[in-house]
Structures are given as structure tokens and as C-alpha cells.
Amino acid sequence: MRGRPSEAGADSAARGSATLRDVAAVAGVSMSTVSNVARGRGNVREETRARVQDAIDELGYRPNLAARRLRSGRSQVLGLALPSVTVPYFREFADSVLREAQGHGMSVRITQTHGDVRRERGVCDDPYLRHVDGILLVPVALGPADMRALTVTKPLIVATASFAAGRVDSFDTDRFEAARTVVAHLVSGGRRRIAAVAPGGALPAESDGRYLGYVAGLRDAGLPVSRRRVVSTDTVTFAAGADAVRTLIGRAPETDAVFALGDALALGALRGLRDAGRTVPGDVAVVGFGNVAQAGYCAPTLTTVDPGREEMAHRAVSLLAERAQARTTGAVLPEPGPHTVGFRLVERESSGVASE
Secondary structure, X not given: OOOOOOHHHHHHHHHOXXXXXXXXXXXXXXXXXXXXXHHOOOOOOHHHHHHHHXXXXXXXXXXXXXXXXXXXXXXXXXEXXXXXXXXXXXXXXXXXXXXXXXXXXXXXXXXXXXXXXXXXXXHHHOHHXXXXXXXXXXXXXXXXXXXXXXXXXXXXXXXXXXXXXXXXXXXXXXXXXXXXXXHHHHHHOXXXXXXXXXXXXXXXXXXXXXXXXXXXXXXXXXXXOOHHHEEEEOOOOHHHHHHHHHHHHHHOOOOOXXXXXXXXXXXXXXXHHHHOOOOOOOOOXXXXXXXXXXXXXXXXXXXXXXXXHHHHHHXXXXXXHHHHHHHHHOOOOOOOOEEEEOOEEEOOHHHOOOOO
């Protein structure tokens, strides 16, 4: 520590009620500098930041969140509504959102919609999210008409939507081109009978850009589109993926590649193919979508599309924080609209070249 606490600072620390002013006095800086360091924001020199942090630690200073919220007219809380935290991709997306929100000095309240179209459509009316500054919605059941009819009473951003969300901001990767890239990759590896495992639920596969890209990729390669090689699932789980490929092998045993439109389905497919006596990638190649952490550690490791989850969380949370702030300051921001993040194909063992 480069200095000693003032008497007032020492007394406050002893009472466990050190203030912003106490920390500023000990560190020899302004209260705004202390505020920036405490919130992890602002352009503060590293030497100054270390001195302020020393004072914060010594005095046991904790920001008065209630006072901050009262002054700003905001709760400093974002809402995140997603289908389920048990699905690997959504769980990892939630983790990315939590880290991004923390960087903005905000916390996150999470609710699960379980893919219920009414809950997704009425997310702004959810009592659990009543006092949040804005909501980030990850839908799986909303169709284009539902998107256009969303009730919007506070800043709302839709993430991972396959189509534009009308009067609100939406973020997604180019699912269509990502799927075409997957098919081209499989074709280059000698695959010609490529199947798709698609989460259906409340929406048909034809409403999903990944499925449409799969169809386009087959046509690009001059390959037929066979409905026998398309299996829909009601849920996005390991069990659903395993069941789907068992069904697939039963009705299209000639299948030599599977594109699963979600990593949980792809990971389940690996097990289902083994149960069916098929080797991966020797007999059947498998590609997923999502690039969840487990994809790099299963056996074989899973080739998958990284849909830009980190970029999406960063940009969506930043924009949501800006729109929430604009409601209290009257700042004028651009009209809501669609936003696209980049994708990349992560090639691993499961899509190796076909066996001779």
C-alpha cells in the first residue's frame, strides 16, 4: 500500500462502511476515478488503477448498488430468456452473456421458456423480468408472424433468430451460408448421401436457415434432396440425436454423413451411430452446429460450426445496455434492425475422409 488511510477512512473501514470518498482520499484521486476502477470502466492508467484497488481492498469498500440504481433510474439488471440451461449451446451462451454484462457493471436475471411460444411471445410481460432494464431473448418457437407481433415495452434484443425480428434488434450468424459450407466440406470428403437431423418442435425445418442451406448445398453439388434422409426432433438433446440417427439408419441405411443442426443432437448422433454398428468417420461423417466445449473432447472430436457466440453476446449486451441507457437520458440511437455475426467451420475428427 502506498499510503495510510485517513482517520475517517480508517473509522469507516472499521465500521465496514467505507465510502467512495474514503477510497478517493486514501488513493489521492478523484471519486470519479474510483468509480471507474470499481466498475472496470474508463481510461485509467495502470499505476493509478493499482493504487485505487489497493485502497479498495484495504478499506473493504463495496459499491452501493442501490444508490447507483436510484441515481441512474435503472436497475442495472438485464433479463435473459432462453429455452433451457440444460442444452449445452444455450448454457454456454448464458455464460458469455453473464461475462459481458459484468463488464458493463450489470447483473443478469435468467428465465427459461422451455420453447413455449406463449412465453417467448410475452417475454416483456414476464413478472420475473418486470424490473430489468432490457431483455435478451433466445427463441426457438417464434415464427416470422410472432416476431412481428412481439409486445415490446422495454429494450428487447432477439438472439439466434433465423429471421428478422421486425421492430426490435436481432442478432444471428448467416445460418444459410454456414450450412452450405458444411455440405461443401462433406462433399469434398467424398460424402454423397448426406442426411440432416433438424430440431422441429413448433416450427417446420423449412423455416430454419440451416436446413435451407443444407438443401442449397446439396443442389450446389448436384446431389438429390431426399426426405428419407431428413429426421426432425421435438427437442435438442443428446437422447433426441441418438434416437434420430437410429431412425435414419433404419430408413436410409446408405447414409454416409449426418449434419445435425445443433451440437447436442450431433453428440447424441455419435452414440446412436455406434449403437447401429457404424463407425465415425469411416462409415458416416458427423457435423454439428454450435461449437460447444464438449465438441473438442468427445471421441471422435466433433466437427462443427462456430456461429460466433462470443461476438454475438458481446455486441448484443453492449447494444442492450446502450438502449437501456438511452431510455433514461433521451439519447437518440439508430432504429432497431438485424445484425449479423461471423461463423467458421471448425474441422475435427468426426468428418474425416470417407473410407474406401
